[in-house]
Amino acid sequence: MQTIQANNYPIYFNENAYAALNEYISNKKFSNIFIIVDNHTNEHCLPIFLSNLETDLTIEIIEFESGEENKNIETCVQIWNVLTELKADRKSLVLNVGGGVVTDLGGFIASTFKRGVEFIHIPTTLLAMVDASVGGKNGVDLGNLKNQIGVINVPKMVLIDTQYLETVPQNEMRSGLAEMLKHGLIYDASYWKTFTDLDAFDFADFDKLIYRSVEIKNEIVMQDPTENNIRKSLNFGHTLGHAIESYFLENELKTTLLHGEAIAAGMILESYLSWQKGLLKVDEYSQIKACIKHIYEDIVFDQKDIDPIFELLVHDKKNEYGEIQFALIEGIGKIKINQLVENEMILKAFEDYKN
Template sequence: MQTIIANNYHVFFNEKGYQYLSEILVPKDYSKIFILVDENTSNHCLPKFLSMLSTEVEIEIIELEAGEENKNIETCLQIWHSLTELGGDRKSIILNLGGGVITDIGGFIACTFKRGIDFINIPTTLLSMVDASIGGKNGVDLGNLKNQIGIIREPKAVIIDTLFLETLPGNQMRSGFAEMLKHGLIFDREYWNKLKNVSSLNTNDLNSLIHESVEIKNKIVSEDITENGIRKSLNFGHTLGHAIESYFLENTEKQSLLHGEAIAIGMILEGFISKEKGLLTDEEYQELKYVISDIYDPIEFNEVDIKNCIDLLIYDKKNEFGTIQFALLNGIGKIKINEQSSNELIFKAFENYKS
């Protein structure tokens, strides 16, 4: 797969990524390499990665507990202390080997340690390959509120090794696939059409579709790195999806949802809002709802659940002047940003989802 050129970095695929690492990780440029992993990537991905890594620079491993609930400032404090105790300095580099939690928190750590050191993202989940590792967003959650604390700063590089996907369970693959579906819905009707028949896709198809998804996100981010315009289109499904994800994360009576599982629901809900506002035809909405519902299990919401999810919208990081901002579909493959919706319409969207 061809290397993708972003604003200030490159996205390398498979063996080209390891070639790049061997060229830049040299003692004259870096004093120490820190590899940030969680317990899952430590077991399933780190041995392969280390076998492919060729460098004379000293390596230290920092391992975290897995899970979104650990993407917080308390974990950052632990990592900052570890970096200090292990002799990290301004010429150190952090390699973030893991899923979206690792690339999000690892980038944030690198941006803030010693006022900023280099970092490279090596995503190991489908979600982090097509979304979290691309575009320079780094940060942590504030309690159960998603991505409230962070900074936009691009990595030195992103290295995507699709063989890591062989270590993933099905629910993690589906979680990442939700972001690929979103890319088609907001940007490219033809790409969406390729994704619709997911059961017929083989490994070669998936590699090609991952590359195309990264290209789509990179095109959008390259036009608007600070999210003042077109980059807001990437928030389709995320305004309500993040609220749902946060609610299920904090509610001990609910089973936590993976990011993509929550975003899948969010896309159906926000697709309905798009239809009700006259931006999406009923035929397009039914197509969206059918495709997504065929991939993801339904989640039950009662009236209390819906009210609590709506209440969480006030904390959405995309809000401006106290107004909740939606990115809505303006037909499949097109988007309209800075849209509003009444609570009544949001509640109606939930009722339609339940049906």
Template sequence: MEPIQASGYTVYFNNDCYVWLYENVKPEMYSKLFIIVDSNTATHCLPLFLQQLETDVVIEVIELEPGEINKNIDTCIQVWHTLAELECDRKGLIINLGGGVVTDLGGFVASTFKRGIDFINIPTSLLAMVDAAVGGKTGVDIGALKNQVGLISNPKTVLVDTTYLGTLPSEEIRSGFAEMLKHGLILDAEYWNTVVAITNLINDDLDGAVKQSIYIKNEIVLKDPTEKNIRKKLNFGHTLGHAIESYCLENDDKKTLLHGEAIAIGMILESYISMEKGMLSETEYNSIKKVLIGIYEKVIFTPKDIEGILKMLIHDKKNEFGNIQFVLLESIGSAVINKNISNALIHNAFKDYLN
């Protein structure tokens, strides 16, 4: 597959990834190579990666505990200490080999250690391939509040080898698939139809769709790298989705949701709100809801849960001057930003979702 040119770096695919590493990770360029993994990617992906990696640079592996719950500043402190103990200098290179937690946290660690050292993202989950690893966003959570501390810092390159998708359980594939569906909803109706038609989530169709998803996100980021305007479209489904994800993470009586599972619910709710605001047609809303309900298991929310989720909304990063900003749909393939919504309309959206 042809590479994609991003802002200051290039996204390479499959075999081209290892050609790039061979040509660019050399002792005269980097003093040491630090591979950040979690315990899952250490088991399932690191052996595959090391078989392909050809370099004379000294390699150190830093292993993290997996899961969103560990994407915090305490983990960063541990990694910073480890880098210092392993004598990482300004010419050290970090490779983030993992899902969104590893690429978000690893990118933040690299961008702040010694005021910034080079890092490469090698996403191993579908979610990280089509979303987290591309676009330069790095950061960590504060408690259950997602991505509250971070910065936009571009990697040296992003290397996407879809072979790693074969290491994932089906629920992780479905989680990443939500972001692909989102890309179609906000920008490209034809792509939405293409993705909806993919019934087997491990096949050649998915391979090509991954590249197209990265292309769609990259085109938006190139026009608005610091999220002042149209990049906010990428947050469709995330205003309520992040609040749902955080609420479920914080409450022991709720099942912890994967990112894409929460975002799928958020997209249904925000599509309903779009319809009620007279923007999205009822036919398109019903189509969106049918697709998402068909892929993602419905989650039951009590009135108490919904009130707790609404309280979480105040922490959304798009908020300005105390106003909660939503991304809504005009149609499948077209989104608008900076829309204010009443709590009553959100309650109605939950009622429709639960019915």
């Protein structure tokens, strides 16, 4: 697979990834290397990674507990303290080996420690490969509010090795698939079509589909690195999806949702809004709803859940001047950003989702 050139960094795939990493390390005068992992990637993925890493530099492994609930400033403080105790300096290199929580948090830690040290992402989950590791967004949650604290700062490179996916549970694979579905819906109708009949799906082509998903996200980010315009399209499904994810994260009576599970529901809801605003045909909406519901189990919403989800919408990062702004689809494969939607229409979207 050919290398994808992003804004000031390359994205390497499979057989090219480790050769590029080892050459980069050998040509730079790093003082030492810190590898940030969670407990899952430490067990399942780090041995694979270390077997491909060639360096005489001192390597320190920093592990934290997996899970979105640990993507917070408290975990950052702990790791900043560890870096300090282990004498990390401006010439240290940080390697983030893991899923989206690891790359989000690790990139933020590296971007802020001593005003910034170099870092590289090695995503090990589907979600991290096609979304979290690409685009330069790094950050942490503020309480249950997703990604409220962060920076846009690109890594030196991203290494995508799909053999790590053999260690990923099926529910995590489905979580990552949601972002791939999104890329088709907002940008490439033919790409979306490949997912509409998963029973006939050839998983031998999955690496190519991952590549195309990364390509789509990168093409959008290259046009708008700081999310002032077209990059907002990547938030399709996320305005309501993030609110749902945050609500289920904070509510002890609810089972915490994976990111992709919440975004899948968000895409159905926001497709309904697109239809109701005249941007999407009813048969297109029906196709989207049927496809996503075939892959993901329904999320059960009680009436008492809707109000707190609404309250969380005000914290969405796309909001301007106190108005909730949606990125909606204008037909399959096209997007329309900065869309205002009345609360009554959102309520109807939840009702339709349940039917």
